[in-house]
Amino acid sequence: MRSRRFVTGTSSERQPRPRDPRLGAASLLLLGLIIGLVASLYYAWMVEPVTYVAAGPARLSDENQGEYILMVSQSYAVDGDWERAKERLDLLDDPDIVDTVSSQLEQYLRNGEPADNLNSLATIAGKLGARSPVVSLFVPVEVDPTILTPSEVNVSPTLTLLPTATSTSRATRSADAPPSPTNEPSPTPVPVYRLLKQERICRRNTPIPLIEVAVYDAFLDPIQGMEIIVKWDERSDHFFTGYHPGSGEGYGDFTMDPETVYSVELAAGSIRVGGLQIENCGTELGGLAGGWRLTYQNTETQE
């Protein structure tokens, strides 16, 4: 009699399933493909990457691009060729070039870079259309009167912007506005302060028959103790900045008499601004007597 043996496993365990040759081939192909892909990417990116030997300024590092922008501005300051400067800036492929140049200017200000560099950068920033306060302090631009209208002090729409007038050729390049007939160049001393802005000032509720003067250094810090000479008819007087603590260290003012025409200049050297007199503000601004505000900036750094 044949003995019966007990079967403890299933039939599938007893007989190994024949391997599917297609599955094995696919697995091997996939494994080889992954190994080949990883190895070749490593080779293509790390060992033998494509190198661009003909890179343009757009591929320069941030630091080198900053230097490049500065050099473009310096070249523009020398040759005044805006088309060429624009072409050079376009090579950076920077869609926000205005912001880039403005940011660089602000960074240079914080770092205390030389005034010449600030001037040249601000000039191209202005040419590019940047309208930040920093740019407008270096480069006089047409300012929308509403921008200059704080809550109390209003500027009339007849605001007159004057061009810079310094002894350096660089400063004169930055001004595109036509010269005002009220400017009288002062022969001596050599102007080192340029006129950044000339604004009419009005107050809605009070007459303000003042000549207000604000003086800044090359780094836009207010300068205290600047002597300002005021002349009218055959007489003259002077006043100093820094005696109105609430208005800033670089601020000083002078009260005008009616029917009198004044001229103003800095004792340290600036253009003389003439034709200043009390003028009534428009009815929309209260119709009261208004004055003038002159903003000067030193064009030279202290050694």
Added chain:
Amino acid sequence: MDRRSIRRTVAWLVLGFLIGAGIGLFLGWVAWPLEFSETDPADMDERFQVDYTLMIAAAYSDDMDLSEAGSRLSRLAKDDAGRWVLGMAVDYILNGESEADILKLVILAIDMGQYSPIMDPYLAQIESARPS
């Protein structure tokens, strides 16, 4: 595993590897090549280096800061920066480029101790313009 199956295994692996390598090289070199965006002026194409040098010369003609000009030129990693500027000045003269640009290059070349007889007409202008 018999010899035949070993051969078949290796063949599938090699085939996969070759296909993977082909795809990888295409991706690595063509589709997504490694881009160097933090380059130096020395990596720029020569025409940009020429313009870069011209800007250095322009800035130098204004501030006359030879050490700054030298520092900027060093970023171009030329073996001899003076000869590079001289070569540019000569090329500009021979090609009849803008006289203003030539003068800037000649000033920089001369102040870097370089000289070529072809620069003589410009040297006279420079000498007469410079304060004594």
